[in-house]
Amino acid sequence: MLAYIIRRMLYAIPILIGVNLITFLLFFVVNTPDDMARMQLGNKRVTPEAIEKWKVDHGYDKPMTTIFYEKSVKLFVFEFGAAEDGRDIANEIATRMWPSLALAVPVFLVGLAVNITFAMFMAFFRATYLDFWGVVMCVAMMSISTLFYIIGGQYVASKVWHLVPISGFDSGLEAAKFLVLPAVIGVVAGIGSGGRWYRTLFLEEMSRDYVRTARAKGLAESAVLFRHVLKNAMIPILTGAVVVIPLLFMGSLLSESFFGIPGLGSYTIDAIQAQDFAVVRSMVFIGSLLYIAGLLLTDLSYTVVDPRIKLE
Amino acid sequence: MPFAPYILATDVLLWLLVGAVAFYGWYCRRRPHLAAPWKRVFQSKAALITSVVLVCYAAAGLSDSLHFRPKLPGGNAYSPEVLSVLDLALAGLRERREKTYSAPLATRLYAKEQIEAPDGKLSREFPRLRHGGAHLADEAAAMSDILTKALAGLAIAGFVSVGMFLGIAPLRRRWPDVPWRAAVATLAAILMLALPVALLAQGYHVLGTDKVGQDVLYQALKSIRVSLVIGTLTTLVLLPLGIALGVMAGYFRGWIDDTIQYLYTTLNSIPGVLLIAACVLMMQVFVDRHPEWFDTAAQRADFRLLVLCAVLGLTSWTGLARLLRGEALKLSQLEYIQAAHAFGVSDARILGRHILPNVAHIVIITLVMDFSGLVLAEAVLSYVGVGVDPATTSFGTMINAARLEMGREPIVWWSLAAAFAFMFVLVLAANLLADAVRDGFDPRVRVGTVPV
Numbered sequence: 001m002l003a004y005i006i007r008r009m010l011y012a013i014p015i016l017i018g019v020n021l022i023t024f025l026l027f028f029v030v031n032t033p034d035d036m037a038r039m040q041l042g043n044k045r046v047t048p049e050a051i052e053k054w055k056v057d058h059g060y061d062k063p064m065t066t067i068f069y070e071k072s073v074k075l076f077v078f079e080f081g082a083a084e085d086g087r088d089i090a091n092e093i094a095t096r097m098w099p100s101l102a103l104a105v106p107v108f109l110v111g112l113a114v115n116i117t118f119a120m121f122m123a124f125f126r127a128t129y130l131d132f133w134g135v136v137m138c139v140a141m142m143s144i145s146t147l148f149y150i151i152g153g154q155y156v157a158s159k160v161w162h163l164v165p166i167s168g169f170d171s172g173l174e175a176a177k178f179l180v181l182p183a184v185i186g187v188v189a190g191i192g193s194g195g196r197w198y199r200t201l202f203l204e205e206m207s208r209d210y211v212r213t214a215r216a217k218g219l220a221e222s223a224v225l226f227r228h229v230l231k232n233a234m235i236p237i238l239t240g241a242v243v244v245i246p247l248l249f250m251g252s253l254l255s256e257s258f259f260g261i262p263g264l265g266s267y268t269i270d271a272i273q274a275q276d277f278a279v280v281r282s283m284v285f286i287g288s289l290l291y292i293a294g295l296l297l298t299d300l301s302y303t304v305v306d307p308r309i310k311l312e
Numbered sequence: 313m314p315f316a317p318y319i320l321a322t323d324v325l326l327w328l329l330v331g332a333v334a335f336y337g338w339y340c341r342r343r344p345h346l347a348a349p350w351k352r353v354f355q356s357k358a359a360l361i362t363s364v365v366l367v368c369y370a371a372a373g374l375s376d377s378l379h380f381r382p383k384l385p386g387g388n389a390y391s392p393e394v395l396s397v398l399d400l401a402l403a404g405l406r407e408r409r410e411k412t413y414s415a416p417l418a419t420r421l422y423a424k425e426q427i428e429a430p431d432g433k434l435s436r437e438f439p440r441l442r443h444g445g446a447h448l449a450d451e452a453a454a455m456s457d458i459l460t461k462a463l464a465g466l467a468i469a470g471f472v473s474v475g476m477f478l479g480i481a482p483l484r485r486r487w488p489d490v491p492w493r494a495a496v497a498t499l500a501a502i503l504m505l506a507l508p509v510a511l512l513a514q515g516y517h518v519l520g521t522d523k524v525g526q527d528v529l530y531q532a533l534k535s536i537r538v539s540l541v542i543g544t545l546t547t548l549v550l551l552p553l554g555i556a557l558g559v560m561a562g563y564f565r566g567w568i569d570d571t572i573q574y575l576y577t578t579l580n581s582i583p584g585v586l587l588i589a590a591c592v593l594m595m596q597v598f599v600d601r602h603p604e605w606f607d608t609a610a611q612r613a614d615f616r617l618l619v620l621c622a623v624l625g626l627t628s629w630t631g632l633a634r635l636l637r638g639e640a641l642k643l644s645q646l647e648y649i650q651a652a653h654a655f656g657v658s659d660a661r662i663l664g665r666h667i668l669p670n671v672a673h674i675v676i677i678t679l680v681m682d683f684s685g686l687v688l689a690e691a692v693l694s695y696v697g698v699g700v701d702p703a704t705t706s707f708g709t710m711i712n713a714a715r716l717e718m719g720r721e722p723i724v725w726w727s728l729a730a731a732f733a734f735m736f737v738l739v740l741a742a743n744l745l746a747d748a749v750r751d752g753f754d755p756r757v758r759v760g761t762v763p764v
Contacts, residue, residue: 022578139744143736146688154718155723272698280586291581
């Protein structure tokens with residue numbers, strides 16, 4: 001088991017190097033540091049001196065190999081350098097991680113519970129009108145833009161009903177009142193695709209032979225569903241869910257920026273809009289690191305939930 | 313000539329794609345085994361209804377993809393403004409601009425202004441619109457005027473619909489399995505909506521106007537093109553990459569498989585939005601560095617749109633490749649492929665004649681499924697600031713512009729509502745059609761091993 005984990009972690013290294021190379025190519029080779037300087041300083045009336053100064057300030061005046069070593073290789077030891085506003089990126093990430101998690105974790109857990117419950121409901125009433133209209137509702141909800149959920153929810157809950165503040169954040173438990181609405185919106189926006197996806201999983205599981213056996217034994221349909229189908233469907237559900245757990249750190253881009261939550265999602269969006277290349281580069285690296293961690297966790301979770309699988 | 317055709321890259325590609333689809337249809341028609349799944353698809357009511365809706369969208373989008381520059385009055389120069397056939401059809405909507413916001417079907421502006429009465433007195437009130445309801449002598453008659461026009465539109469639509477119902481008899485005799493009535497009912501419903509709107513649009517702004525007084529209905533119709541371009545042209549990049557790499561990985565295995573798997577795991581591990589953002593940011597720098605490449609703003613915006621499609625394609629081929637790899641892996645074990653090997657058939661020929669046709673259903677299902685996701689992604693990306701050119705009218709830029717006005721009291725809701733409604737209908741139709749296509753093409757559904 002330990003040997004397997006170590007081997008999988010070694011597999012991650014070439015992937016991370018690949019990610020690093022891609023970002024390096026995108027950020028330094030496709031466009032030279034001179035172009036970036038001009039972009040940052042504004043295109044019109046930039047003196048060559050200003051560009052030189054910008055490059056020296058950011059350490060982009062060195063040869064490409066040095067830049068690669070200083071900017072890309074150092075990502076591996078979590079040295080991200082400074083953002084355009086001079087703040088340390090690593091520091092910023094460490095503090096902004098928590099608001100992101102405070103929103104993403106409840107959305108993830110509640111969303112999972114709601115989606116599975118809804119899917120079980122549809123599977124229980126399969127091939128009836130309840131199931132049909134459930135699926136219709138899922139497809140309709142899938143077809144609505146996330147932006148609509150956010151804008152509409154914000155308008156109704158904050159402006160019409162005055163239930164919660166429109167946006168903002170606070171430390172400690174005070175944050176809860178700012179997080180309720182984005183969390184609810186996050187869950188609702190996910191019901192469409194999530195509910196349908198889990199319903200398919202359940203129905204696929206229900207067409208298996210062991211379900212027929214259970215029914216033939218004379219078990220009630222609810223017992224079949226909860227004791228047999230749910231347990232077995234947990235394998236694909238859990239392994240599908242585990243892969244996103246590490247990515248929860250990255251936060252949600254849209255919710256955070258609409259609700260003014262100072263997490264990593266809004267940090268990323270601000271960086272993109274301000275064209276802060278150093279931050280975007282760091283977030284790309286962290287994102288891929290977390291994704292690879294998710295893949296590793298998925299493989300491990302197989303062995304935990306499915307006793308038939310042995311990792312060698 | 314009174315106009316000079318103006319060819320944009322996305323126009324060409326879009327029309328080529330239309331041609332390719334037409335060719336595929338003609339090709340299928342003569343081959344029963346290829347036509348069979350499509351026949352199954354179009355025997356379902358949902359598929360036919362959604363196709364009618366999508367054809368209406370496509371008509372708007374494609375007529376917006378024939379660009380030209382009109383000749384300036386007097387002289388031989390052509391206008392720098394690039395128009396499309398759709399602009400010509402909606403010329404009234406495009407030209408009847410107000411000063412700023414006005415509510416749907418309103419006769420007065422949304423903001424108060426200083427108005428000087430004929431006797432020289434100044435007062436602050438909502439001024440009359442320049443065009444909305446300008447034909448009315450008495451403003452109070454607006455309500456009855458609107459109702460008359462709407463009813464007239466409905467009546468015409470009703471007559472046309474009855475005519476259509478009678479007219480489909482030969483079609484029903486020729487293809488009795490297709491639910492023609494559902495199609496005609498959909499068309500009738502669209503007409504009942506469109507004709508009153510068209511009549512009203514002569515004298516009013518049916519969906520109001522935006523901040524600079526531009527008609528929202530016009531903007532929404534113009535946005536359709538961007539959605540269609542992103543939803544379809546992305547496949548031009550996605551397909552070759554996904555098919556070639558996926559099938560090769562599954563068929564050849566060994567180091568080729570390892571390399572391709574490494575490639576897509578690496579690409580997949582970069583969060584999608586960030587990869588797109590990084591590519592688009594870099595492209596922006598590139599565009600800024602080469603202003604000489606673009607004669608007009610339309611060309612620059614078009615280039616951005618094209619690159620966005622390419623970037624979306626580059627980041628989303630991995631899903632298709634993974635599916636095809638699995639399928640090719642399975643297929644290459646089958647007896648008929650082994651028989652082909654034994655006969656000494658070359659790898660290229662096996663891939664082309666035996667593997668590709670047998671994974672085609674996966675490709676078609678993926679394509680149709682991806683469309684709705686891409687349309688939704690455009691809005692989000694435009695919000696993040698890495699979508700289409702800010703000057704291009706798209707659902708994303710409409711939402712983005714209207715979002716800032718949410719704070720107004722009373723709220724300006726019509727731009728948002730129009731963008732979301734148009735997008736919702738498009739995506740819903742695409743999703744339902746995708747389901748029907750999947751049901752028609754997936755062999756497992758047909759055999760009944762997978763519950764629908």
